[in-house]
Amino acid sequence: MMRKLDQKLQISYQFSVFFGRDVFDPRQPLLADLLSRTGPKAHRVLYVIDSGVVASHPGLTGKIEGYRTAHSRTMELCDPPLIVPGGEGCKSDFTAVDAIHERIRSHRLCRQSFVAAIGGGAVLDVAGYAAATAHRGLRLIRMPTTVLAQNDAGIGVKNGLNGMGRKNFIGTFAPPFAVINDSIFLSSLPPRHLRAGMAEAVKVALIKDKSFFNYLYTNRHQLAAFEPEEVEESIHRCAALHMDHIGTAGDPFEFGSARPLDFGHWSAHRLEEMTAGSVLHGEAVAIGIALDTLYSMHKGMLSEYERGQIFRLLTDLGLPLYHPGLAEMDLTQALNRFQEHLGGDLAVTMLNGIGRKVEVARIDLPLLESCVRQLALLDPDYANLPISDRLTGMRQFQEELG
Ligand SMILES: NC(=O)c1ccc[n+]([C@@H]2O[C@H](COP(=O)([O-])OP(=O)(O)OC[C@H]3O[C@@H](n4cnc5c(N)ncnc54)[C@H](O)[C@@H]3O)[C@@H](O)[C@H]2O)c1
Ligand SMILES: [Zn+2]
Structure with a gap:
């Protein structure tokens, strides 16, 4: 005789995608407001940034630092930001994922902490996978920097790495905490x-x-x-x-x-x-x-x-x-x-x-x-x-x- 227990879990996800310009202007409250939604303390944030973005926005890390100084009651940085090689190559093995996991470990980030990923779809996929799998899931803020990432790759609920010669063979479904589409990044896109x-x-x-x-x-x-x-x-x-x-077609996790x-x-x-x-x-x-x-x-x-x-x-x-x-x-x-x-x-x-x-x-x-x-x-x-x-x-x- 088989015995049976039934389990039913109902989880609802909600996240916003913001559109604007110059999110790291210290007068811009969006990012600080987002962090403080989860409680009145300084939240630890690990920035993972696409190397292509850093190369074309050399002032970016200084700007993030400036934003932290202006909002130190809500944002604590895990210095320095982790720079990941941009483009499809970063999805081809676990080098970038391992580096992000290592930072999460060495900075003792927990499930209440944030990974903020700034980059094209490939870096967002890698950072998303790393954030979703460390401690079974840290909060992820995506800041897509390409047209494709802002209109598609960065605003969905999944991540992925290439493996076994197949595109996106590895990956998870993991909705982000929030997405910020900052048009300032598009100015440098080839x-x-x-x-x-x-x-x-x-x-x-x-x-x-x-x-x-x-x-x-x-x-x-x-x-x-x-x-x-x-x-x-x-x-x-x-x-x-x-x-x-x-959100409405009834199959967000693609069963x-x-x-x-x-x-x-x-x-x-x-x-x-x-x-x-x-x-x-x-x-x-x-x-x-x-x-x-x-x-x-x-x-x-x-x-x-x-x-x-x-x-x-x-x-x-x-x-x-x-x-x-x-x-x-x-x-x-x-x-x-x-x-x-x-x-x-x-x-x-x-x-x-x-x-x-x-x-x-x-x-x-x-x-x-x-x-x-x-x-x-x-x-x-x-x-x-x-x-x-x-x-x-x-x-x-x-x-x-x-
Ligand atoms: N997870 C998903 O739901 C999803 C959906 C669609 C696509 N994707 C993935 O997205 C990837 C493609 O993303 P992509 O088109 O954004 O390209 P990409 O991430 O491959 O980046 C392209 C190049 O642009 C550089 N770059 C990024 N932002 C820049 C900027 N603002 N200025 C200058 N250079 C910049 C990068 O360093 C890289 O060299 C593919 O791997 C695809 O599988 C994922
Ligand atoms: Zn596509």
């Missing part, structure tokens, strides 16, 4: 990274919000010129859509098989793995969006006009539609790995019109291969071909499209 982050805005608009897509399309030239007003508006709307999905926010990502993740990070995440996502857009069109779910609009938006933002790695990709393997990562049955998000997603459980492989061939005709090298060859290529593309 154009390639500014653009790459916009791919996530296109992605979420395509699956959820036609009016946001129209906003991006109408303002694509301002966005391509990095006009601050349009860039900040697109970040705000993109973050809001991501948060809305995570189900479908993951619409990963539209365009099944091939993107594989392309990132194949190119060892030389293609940026956002660039890979743009290529993944192009592929799945074309596929959705051939399946009759998207018009040629809509496909054209999507390609035009990506192109005018300066994002790629194709990479030769796509032609070398084992598409079945890429889909299988995606399914494995999500768990359960295959559920690939496709488009059923702009702003409307649909989950498909079966992929028509010959059609998908044909879509890759069609995109290959838009190879970046193709732009350098003589005009007569380009016209032939374009005719072939149109013919392939049927």
Whole structure:
């Protein structure tokens, strides 16, 4: 006879994402107010900072120090801040995680203490993983410094490291204590990274919000010129859509098989793995969006006009539609790995019109291969071909499209 005890835990998480400028200005109360929410004492904070951010904002650590001096009743620093190499490399092994854990140990930080991570999505992923696993979870304040981190990677509930040759093989679900999107950091971001982050805005608009897509399309030239007003508006709307999905779609910790926010990502993740990070995440996502857009069109779910609009938006933002790695990709393997990562049955998000997603459980492989061939005709090298060859290529593309 088996005996049984039932357990039910109900935990609700709440955190805010703040948007503003110059959070370390000593007159800015936000950070001090956030810390004092957890009690009237000086809270210990370990800063973990992306090396790329430190290099382009050399005054940053001095500013943090100045803020501490002005708010010493609420903030106690674990000096010096820990600088972590920025970019995908920091996710490739445990060096950075070990260094953060070591600081947490040597500064005797506890579950009441804070890790404040300042950086791109990669450093936030690493710091988030380290904070979530030391003492089974310290409080994490994220300060994303790239477009992609401010509109997507930094505002969600998970972290990740790459392992076993797979993207984000290791990681936990761990909502942050708070997120602060400070636009001051974006001023130093290289154009390639500014653009790459916009791919996530296109992605979420395509699956959820036609009016946001129209906003991006109408303002694509301002966005391509990095006009601050349009860039900040697109970040705000993109973050809001991501948060809305995570908060209201009923599966914040992704127990189900479908993951619409990963539209365009099944091939993107594989392309990132194949190119060892030389293609940026956002660039890979743009290529993944192009592929799945074309596929959705051939399946009759998207018009040629809509496909054209999507390609035009990506192109005018300066994002790629194709990479030769796509032609070398084992598409079945890429889909299988995606399914494995999500768990359960295959559920690939496709488009059923702009702003409307649909989950498909079966992929028509010959059609998908044909879509890759069609995109290959838009190879970046193709732009350098003589005009007569380009016209032939374009005719072939149109013919392939049927
Ligand atoms: N956890 C999640 O939910 C989630 C979601 C989406 C993406 N991600 C992850 O995010 C990562 C990509 O993040 P990313 O696009 O922010 O790039 P990144 O973190 O790889 O950073 C790109 C480069 O920019 C530098 N940098 C960062 N901020 C800068 C600034 N303000 N000025 C100058 N240089 C700066 C970094 O040092 C790095 O060299 C990927 O690993 C991806 O898997 C995570
Ligand atoms: Zn992404």
